[in-house]
Amino acid sequence: MNLTKEIGILLRKEMTIEWRQKHALGGILLYVISTVFVVYTAIKGVQPNVWNALFWIVILFASVNALVKSFVQENSSRQLYYYTIANPTAIILSKIIYNSGLLFLLTLLSYGAFILFAGNPVKDVGQFFLAMFLGSVGFSISFTFVAAISAKANNSSTLMAILSFPIVIPIILTLLKLSSNALRLMQDSSISKDIMTLVAIDVLMIATAFILFPFLWRD
Amino acid sequence: MRKYWWKILGVFLIVYSFTMGLLVPLKPGIAYFEPGATQAGKAYEMTITGYNTFYTKATAAPRVWLKYDSVHMLIADRVEVLGDRQLKARFNLPGSLPTEKQVAVTSLIIDDDYNGFAVKPGSVFITADSSLQEISIGKAAWGKTEVSGVHEKDQFNFPYRVQLSETIRNLYYHVPFWFAMFIIFIAGITQSVQYLRTNNPEYDYKSMSFTMVGTLFGVIGLITGMIWAKDTWGTYWTWKEVKMNMTAIALLVYFAYFILRQSFDDDERRARISAVYSIFAFAAMIALLYVVPRMVSSLHPGSGGNPALGADDLDNSMRLVFYPAIIGWTLFGVWLTSLIYRMQMVRERIYDQ
Incomplete structure (x- = not known):
């Protein structure tokens, strides 16, 4: 069985499982909306720079909560079954692709919720969408890999936060810069360099994840 | 004696860097x-x-x-x-x-x-x-006159810089710790890779010992940097200084590594997963310390036109103390690592009995 076909099947499996456990997805959506609402009531009249920071903080926490279950939602005997039949590269790649899609959807919904409650200060929509997309991919790679690590440990939810937050800081900082340009909080002529930096971090992390995941998976 | 020459050399170089670094006067x-x-x-x-x-x-x-x-x-x-x-x-x-x-x-x-x-x-x-x-x-x-017939003194002195003054000596303590930390972290990563290749638990203990010493050096480097910052920038900690904050985050990554190690009961699993995490964290740290600081302006030497270790900024007299200090602290770090490693092995043996 070739890799792309295997990834396709695994992706369909992920979606089926998500569909069967609708409460997980619904819980995350409710989490985002209530967080945005709390932010809105706490700071009335959100300034664009605060909007920008809060947006990415809400996305960060929502992403951690959404992805912490990546490797624990299925029981260990089923994990063993996947281990015997599937290629570890296909497994990590399908998880990353699926989680990227999920996070991008989540980001779009949060953006909608922010527009609804806190207004829309975004001036360059195309660039903001690019930032949201690259951010989802970067978060997905690092959080999926860390979720795989913390799933093997005893107290996984605490570990997830302490292991992943320092790792995503380069991504967050680049995203903040990119999106503050999209909000016209600052004028940056070297925006393509920022995008390249973000892509380079993503590539570095995905390469490390590919090499290391087979060792993690073996149990 | 022949076996331990590098320990003697390390101690000698550290003592040398302390005496020279603290006793040599600054140029007028x-x-x-x-x-x-x-x-x-x-x-x-x-x-x-x-x-x-x-x-x-x-x-x-x-x-x-x-x-x-x-x-x-x-x-x-x-x-x-x-x-x-x-x-x-x-x-x-x-x-x-x-x-x-x-x-x-x-x-x-x-x-x-x-x-x-x-x-x-x-x-x-x-x-x-x-x-x-x-x-x-x-x-x-x-245009009538020119600066001529000046007296170049050949005394062994450190240069005098108005803003740094006597704190220029911190170069021999703050910077070598960073260099030594990096060398030691890289040594730790190679041990992690060795572990994943061979599954020999000795490599896991070696990797952990290296990471421990590297983290210790990082903390010392941060503290000496903070003391220097208090003197030259007027504050121990500033959010304008990206290298400082990135370093604090990189250290958080390594503290998380030790917490990760605590949360396994099974030895084999702990060794394997902490090796995987340390390699992943090192890749993230490269992004943290070398990519992000290039993107934002900073007060730290080496960015935004501030002097650093370039040819114009580092005097020859300073090189004579600075490079030995790096080698000395690296050798000292390796020695410390070997002690921690042997202590771990002894502890394991006692538990086994």
């Missing part, structure tokens, strides 16, 4: 002077305060220049030695500047046979006279 320099600004066409009398200078020991009174560029400069008409640290110099400024600009920024140069040669660049501001005069007059008046 110009600490400050007043007034810092004057007008063309007036007599300008300045009081200069030196640093580490002995003006009374010079056989002739020091010569003082104001230098605009390589051909335009003025020499002081009269220089009076008030004390070892104090000079009074008097210039008769011509009515016109050697430039079309309204302000000429000149460097102050002092030379005598005992203290040698000292420069304070870009320090005296001379504003043009309001009644405009020909530039050619100024060019002629400023």
Whole structure:
């Protein structure tokens, strides 16, 4: 069985499982909306720079909560079954692709919720969408890999936060810069360099994840 | 003895860096002077305060220049030695500047046979006279003299920089810790890779010991950096300084590594997963320490035009202490690692019995 076909099947499996456990997805959506609402009531009249920071903080926490279950939602005997039949590269790649899609959807919904409650200060929509997309991919790679690590440990939810937050800081900082340009909080002529930096971090992390995941998976 | 030569060398180099770094005096320099600004066409009398200078020991009174560029400069008409640290110099400024600009920024140069040669660049501001005069007059008046016959001293001294002053010595303690930390972290990563290849638990203990020492060096590097920051930037911690914050985050990554190690019961699993995490974290740290600081402006040397370890900034006398300090601390770190590793192995053996 070739890799792309295997990834396709695994992706369909992920979606089926998500569909069967609708409460997980619904819980995350409710989490985002209530967080945005709390932010809105706490700071009335959100300034664009605060909007920008809060947006990415809400996305960060929502992403951690959404992805912490990546490797624990299925029981260990089923994990063993996947281990015997599937290629570890296909497994990590399908998880990353699926989680990227999920996070991008989540980001779009949060953006909608922010527009609804806190207004829309975004001036360059195309660039903001690019930032949201690259951010989802970067978060997905690092959080999926860390979720795989913390799933093997005893107290996984605490570990997830302490292991992943320092790792995503380069991504967050680049995203903040990119999106503050999209909000016209600052004028940056070297925006393509920022995008390249973000892509380079993503590539570095995905390469490390590919090499290391087979060792993690073996149990 | 033959087996432990590197430990002796390491200790020797550290002792050497401490004695040399703390005992060698700074070069004589110009600490400050007043007034810092004057007008063309007036007599300008300045009081200069030196640093580490002995003006009374010079056989002739020091010569003082104001230098605009390589051909335009003025020499002081009269220089009076008030004390070892104090000079009074008097210039008769011509009515016109050697430039079309309204302000000429000149460097102050002092030379005598005992203290040698000292420069304070870009320090005296001379504003043009309001009644405009020909530039050619100024060019002629400023071009009469040149800085010649200066006394280059061959003493072994560290350079004097106004902002750093004596804290320049921290270069031998703050920076070598970073270099040593990096070498030790890389050694730890290679041990992790070795573990994943061979599954030999010895490599896991080695990797953990290296990471422990590397983290310790990182903390020391951060603390010495904070002390230096308090002196030069006026604060222990600043959010404007990206390298400082990135370093704190990188250390958080390594603290998380030790917490991760605590949360496994099974030895084999702990070894494997912490090896995987340490490699992943190292990749993230490269992004943290080398990509992000290039993107934002920073106060730290090495970015935004601030001096760092370039050829112009690091004096030869400093290299003689700085490089041995790096080697010394690295060897010391390896020694510490081997002690921690052996302690771990002994502990394992006791548990097994």
